[in-house]
Amino acid sequence: MLQQLNLTFSPQADFAAYVFPEPQYLGAKHQLVSWITRYIPSDASIVLDGFGGSQSVAFAMKKMGLQVHTSDLMCYCHQTGQALIENKNVRLTPQDVELLFAENPQAGSLMQTLFEGVFFDHDDSALLDRFRANVQTLACSCKQALALCVMNRALTRKVIMGHFAHLQAIPYANNPDRVRRNPSIARPIQNLFLELLPDYHAAIFDNGRDNRSYAGNILELLPALSNVDLAYYDPPYCNSHSDYQAFYHLLETFVEYWPDKQFRGGTKRYHPPRYSGFDKKKDVRESLHRLFQASADIPTVMMSYNCRSYPDINGLVEIAQRYRHVDVKEKEYRQSRGGKGSVAGSREYLLICGK
Numbered sequence: 001m002l003q004q005l006n007l008t009f010s011p012q013a014d015f016a017a018y019v020f021p022e023p024q025y026l027g028a029k030h031q032l033v034s035w036i037t038r039y040i041p042s043d044a045s046i047v048l049d050g051f052g053g054s055q056s057v058a059f060a061m062k063k064m065g066l067q068v069h070t071s072d073l074m075c076y077c078h079q080t081g082q083a084l085i086e087n088k089n090v091r092l093t094p095q096d097v098e099l100l101f102a103e104n105p106q107a108g109s110l111m112q113t114l115f116e117g118v119f120f121d122h123d124d125s126a127l128l129d130r131f132r133a134n135v136q137t138l139a140c141s142c143k144q145a146l147a148l149c150v151m152n153r154a155l156t157r158k159v160i161m162g163h164f165a166h167l168q169a170i171p172y173a174n175n176p177d178r179v180r181r182n183p184s185i186a187r188p189i190q191n192l193f194l195e196l197l198p199d200y201h202a203a204i205f206d207n208g209r210d211n212r213s214y215a216g217n218i219l220e221l222l223p224a225l226s227n228v229d230l231a232y233y234d235p236p237y238c239n240s241h242s243d244y245q246a247f248y249h250l251l252e253t254f255v256e257y258w259p260d261k262q263f264r265g266g267t268k269r270y271h272p273p274r275y276s277g278f279d280k281k282k283d284v285r286e287s288l289h290r291l292f293q294a295s296a297d298i299p300t301v302m303m304s305y306n307c308r309s310y311p312d313i314n315g316l317v318e319i320a321q322r323y324r325h326v327d328v329k330e331k332e333y334r335q336s337r338g339g340k341g342s343v344a345g346s347r348e349y350l351l352i353c354g355k
């Protein structure tokens with residue numbers, strides 16, 4: 001394997017030349033980043049992406065030379081944050097890669113127990129258990145995060161539809177018509193990982209600032225941050241594919257590798273889920289109020305929203321206006337990008353909230 005791997009990279013003279021590796025994440029804003037970031041005030045220096053997800057907006061902010069704090073409720077999103085936003089220059093060597101896929105008698109069997117025959121065959125499930133144990137032997141937390149982040153992306157390529165809220169992965173991977181349309185679903189996971197790794201390596205750079213990634217509820221993080229000039233919020237679009245834990249539970253289980261969780265239903269989703277506050281109608285209004293209250297010290301708050309969300313845009317603006325002056329920008333999705341929130345013809349909003 002060592003001889004086949006070319007992990008060389010060339011630093012770019014200009015941060016703008018760094019390319020965010022194409023994500024497959026519901027609600028990701030990678031195709032809207034230039035529209036979003038153009039509204040960041042030119043005097044902003046320290047910024048927060050409070051619902052980082054794939055990290056596409058945090059990455060665009062890093063490219064602008066800003067000091068970035070990025071955060072997400074989910075630990076697998078934080079791994080991407082650590083690998084691409086916080087990380088200045090750490091990459092995997094060919095020896096690291098060799099180690100990641102090596103046999104490991106200490107490996108556990110969680111992925112095989114839960115997901116063999118559901119999302120993966122025996123060889124791929126066993127590989128994931130081995131890989132997960134080997135991640136812990138990498139020299140630093142940046143390397144560990146990078147390995148997990150690239151493997152998580154490989155898993156969203158491997159499984160049809162790029163999420164884990166269905167039971168079609170194995171039937172589709174065994175269906176020649178489906179495989180012809182999407183060959184990735186029949187490829188070995190190791191192969192997908194090795195193909196993706198160079199794009200991730202090429203996206204690692206030092207923008208001269210100390211950027212940080214966090215895992216946890218944004219409402220608990222905000223009191224611990226100071227001197228933030230701008231916060232960008234992209235909460236789940238409540239009412240339209242907002243349950244990220246149903247879609248990506250497998251990635252969280254892979255990263256956390258819980259010894260003592262319950263796993264429920266056909267997809268073996270972990271239980272209890274983390275509390276979001278933004279994904280259920282009964283909670284979301286109060287959470288939005290709390291978000292604006294906890295952001296009171298931040299001069300500019302920007303928020304992405306969509307016409308299919310609850311509350312509707314007028315309801316959201318009413319809440320925001322209790323705390324701030326609000327300007328609403330609007331854009332129509334010309335093409336669907338996955339998820340009910342981004343179907344063609346639906347409208348994307350950006351609230352720019354000053355004091």
Ligand SMILES: C[S@@+](CC[C@H](N)C(=O)[O-])C[C@H]1O[C@@H](n2cnc3c(N)ncnc32)[C@H](O)[C@@H]1O
Pocket residue numbers: 025026027028029030050051052053054055056057071072073074077216217218219234235236237244275276277278279
């Ligand atoms: C619409 S997605 C963000 C997409 C992101 N802007 C991107 O470009 O990929 C919403 C994210 O909010 C996260 N989330 C949900 N509740 C949260 C909370 N209370 N605090 C922080 N993140 C939360 C979800 O895990 C999900 O990744």
